[in-house]
Amino acid sequence: MKIAVLGTGIVGKTIAEKLNTLGHEVVIGTRDVEKTLANKSDEKSFAYWYESHKEIGLHTFKDAAAFAENVIFNCTSGMLSIKILQQAEAESLGNKIIIDVANPLDFSNGMPPTLNPGNSDSLAEQIQRTFPNLKVVKTLNTMSSFLMVKPSLVQGDHSIFVSGNDDAAKETVKELLNSFGWKKKNILDLGDISTARGAEMLLPIWMKLWNNLGTVEFNFHIQQNA
Amino acid sequence: MKIAVLGTGIVGKTIAEKLNTLGHEVVIGTRDVEKTLANKSDEKSFAYWYESHKEIGLHTFKDAAAFAENVIFNCTSGMLSIKILQQAEAESLGNKIIIDVANPLDFSNGMPPTLNPGNSDSLAEQIQRTFPNLKVVKTLNTMSSFLMVKPSLVQGDHSIFVSGNDDAAKETVKELLNSFGWKKKNILDLGDISTARGAEMLLPIWMKLWNNLGTVEFNFHIQQNA
Numbered sequence: 106m107k108i109a110v111l112g113t114g115i116v117g118k119t120i121a122e123k124l125n126t127l128g129h130e131v132v133i134g135t136r137d138v139e140k141t142l143a144n145k146s147d148e149k150s151f152a153y154w155y156e157s158h159k160e161i162g163l164h165t166f167k168d169a170a171a172f173a174e175n176v177i178f179n180c181t182s183g184m185l186s187i188k189i190l191q192q193a194e195a196e197s198l199g200n201k202i203i204i205d206v207a208n209p210l211d212f213s214n215g216m217p218p219t220l221n222p223g224n225s226d227s228l229a230e231q232i233q234r235t236f237p238n239l240k241v242v243k244t245l246n247t248m249s250s251f252l253m254v255k256p257s258l259v260q261g262d263h264s265i266f267v268s269g270n271d272d273a274a275k276e277t278v279k280e281l282l283n284s285f286g287w288k289k290k291n292i293l294d295l296g297d298i299s300t301a302r303g304a305e306m307l308l309p310i311w312m313k314l315w316n317n318l319g320t321v322e323f324n325f326h327i328q329q330n331a
Numbered sequence: 332m333k334i335a336v337l338g339t340g341i342v343g344k345t346i347a348e349k350l351n352t353l354g355h356e357v358v359i360g361t362r363d364v365e366k367t368l369a370n371k372s373d374e375k376s377f378a379y380w381y382e383s384h385k386e387i388g389l390h391t392f393k394d395a396a397a398f399a400e401n402v403i404f405n406c407t408s409g410m411l412s413i414k415i416l417q418q419a420e421a422e423s424l425g426n427k428i429i430i431d432v433a434n435p436l437d438f439s440n441g442m443p444p445t446l447n448p449g450n451s452d453s454l455a456e457q458i459q460r461t462f463p464n465l466k467v468v469k470t471l472n473t474m475s476s477f478l479m480v481k482p483s484l485v486q487g488d489h490s491i492f493v494s495g496n497d498d499a500a501k502e503t504v505k506e507l508l509n510s511f512g513w514k515k516k517n518i519l520d521l522g523d524i525s526t527a528r529g530a531e532m533l534l535p536i537w538m539k540l541w542n543n544l545g546t547v548e549f550n551f552h553i554q555q556n557a
Contacts, residue, residue, distance in 0.1 A: 217525075219451045224535075225440075263554040266536070295539050299443075303536030309450075310492070310529030313521050314553060326554040327540060328489040 109134055109173035111166055111189060112180035113141055113151040116206055116250045120178055121161050123254035127284055132162030134169030136192065166190075170197035176277065177201055183209035183228050184221065187235055200238040202274045204281075205229045205301070206245045206253070208308050217312060220305060229268060229301035240274035242267060243301035244282065247311060249321035256286045256324075263324035267294045268301040293327060335360055335399035337392055337415060338406035339367055339377040342432055342476045346404055347387050349480035353510055358388030360395030362418065392416075396423035402503065403427055409435035409454050410447065413461055426464040428500045430507075431455045431527070432471045432479070434534050443538060446531060455494060455527035466500035468493060469527035470508065473537065475547035482512045482550075489550035493520045494527040519553060 110121040111134040124131045135141040135151075141163065145152050155163065162172070170177055170193040177198070181189045186207045190198065209228040211221040222231070229243040244267045245253045252258050256265075265287050269275045279292050295303060307325060315321055336347040337360040350357045361367040361377075367389065371378050381389065388398070396403055396419040403424070407415045412433045416424065435454040437447040448457070455469040470493045471479045478484050482491075491513050495501045505518050521529060533551060541547055 214451075220532075221450075224447075224450055225445045259554055260556050261554055263552075293540070294543070295536070296543065300536075300539050303539050306446075306532040306535055309532055310521070310526075313526050313529050314519070317520070317522065318553075318555065320555075323553055323555045326552040327544075327549055328485055328487055328552040329544065329546075329549045330486050 106130070106176060107172055107174040108176045108178070109169040110178040110180055111169060111193065112182070114180065114182070116253070117178070117180035118151070118154055118158075119250040119254055120180060120206070122158065123285060125158070125161055132164050132169045132172045134164055134166040134193065136166065136189070138163055138165060166193040167197050170194070170201075173201055175201055176281070177203045179203055179205045179207050179232070181207055183207040184211055186228060187231055190232060190236060195236060195238070198236055198239055200240065202240045202242060202271075202277055203232065204245070204278055205232055205241055205243045208246050208305055210308065217309065220308060224302065224306070227299070227302040227305045229298050229305070233270065233298050240269065240271040241298055242269035242271075242274050242278045243298065243304055244268070244278060247304055247307045248324050251321065252324060254285050256288075256291070259322055259324050261326075262288070262291055263326040264291050264293050266304045267292060268296065268298055268304060270298050332356070332402060333398055333400040334358075334402045334404070335395040336404045336406055337395060337419065338408070340406065340408070342479070343404070343406035344377070344380055345476040345480055346406060346432070348384065349511060351384070351387055358390050358395045358398045360390055360392040360419065362392065362415070364389055364391060392419040393423050396420070396427075399427055401427055402507070403429045405429055405431045405433050405458070407433055409433040410437055412454060413457055416458060416462060421462060421464070424462055424465055426466065428466045428468060428497075428503055429458065430471070430504055431458055431467055431469045434472050434531055436534065443535065446534060450528065450532070453525070453528040453531050455524050455531070459496065459524050466495065466497040467524055468495035468497075468500050468504045469524065469530055470494070470504060473530055473533045474550050477547065478550060480511050482514075482517075484548055485550050487552075488514070488517055489552040490517050490519050492530045493518060494522065494524055494530060496524050
């Protein structure tokens with residue numbers, strides 16, 4: 106599949122690399138391609154990573170979204186996602202599936218960040234309202250990027266959540282997740298896009314556990330009786 | 332121990348009964364004892380349950396709080412908890428440990444309820460600010476009442492979270508949880524009382540899972556590598 110990944114952070118890089126390994130044609134979207142490639146301000150700069158990943162395209166948000174056949178990953182910073190999707194423009198986004206991996210964490214009042222919106226709304230719903238033709242599917246946002254594409258990093262069974270209004274879109278996403286290594290029994294469909302609130306609200310306890318456990322190698326599991 | 336349980340709902344009844352079974356002297360607190368005993372409006376009314384649980388005392392919130400030696404359970408409806416604790420009065424509450432089991436779910440705008448406060452505050456912190464001498468410990472709020480006192484209802488390992496500013500108070504609470512059947516390795520101390528935000532924010536996804544799974548016999552587990 107021709108897939109676009111919006112965002113050049115660790116999440117975007119990790120997902121783009123995995124998709125590439127799986128044989129998809131992948132492009133990454135960024136605000137300004139030249140600036141992104143010129144920025145070598147530290148070792149983690151995208152430009153260094155990109156030197157060994159030239160088989161992955163690098164385009165503007167708009168061109169990347171237009172390249173995507175059917176699936177776009179939103180791996181941008183949650184507080185900027187709506188603005189970035191507006192830069193990608195509605196006609197490039199079309200009625201494609203957007204997999205919303207972002208968390209709307211607001212760091213403007215210091216640590217710990219708050220969720221914005223937090224409670225009676227979610228980023229996923231905001232995206233769906235702003236671009237009604239997009240098929241928004243919220244998933245992957247409740248864990249570290251390493252785990253997203255390699256669930257075996259944490260032993261045993263653990264859960265991944267999926268929210269969205271379009272059942273066919275959710276099926277496509279579940280198959281992609283399955284190709285990432287997620288067992289079908291561990292993919293929990295929460296329901297329509299409003300259920301993304303619950304998934305986004307896992308972030309505050311996730312960040313606290315990250316701090317306390319000293320590792321990102323953990324995940325939520327919904328323990329049930331067999 | 333002489334323990335007070337504030338609240339006559341299913342959570343209060345379940346915890347009071349368990350504490351009684353464990354040999355503690357237990358009283359339940361309610362707003363108006365006579366009215367509570369006169370209300371037989373439906374089969375689930377407290378008055379019917381109480382007929383077979385007379386060994387448990389029933390007092391006003393204030394008298395119940397005063398009865399407690401060291402530990403008070405807040406099992407009141409979250410949106411009313413502060414008001415009820417004000418009825419219990421600061422001198423009856425003293426500097427005791429209050430185990431805050433309540434969730435501040437606001438049903439005033441219909442279903443699903445929202446959390447109020449949701450994000451940059453929590454009920455547990457509100458209680459701590461309102462009664463600075465109390466030792467507030469948030470726990471037990473992330474599961475069904477049946478599971479609170481019988482973790483084996485869900486097979487295997489699953490997690491319970493503890494938040495609070497006072498380490499000695501948290502130790503007392505962890506021992507109580509252990510006496511309820513919670514294995515020490517599954518009791519996760521999140522940190523100070525502000526971490527109760529993360530625990531309270533688990534409720535929206537919990538309610539959705541309850542709906543989707545068709546049972547309350549599930550729990551969050553933080554899956555880690557051995």
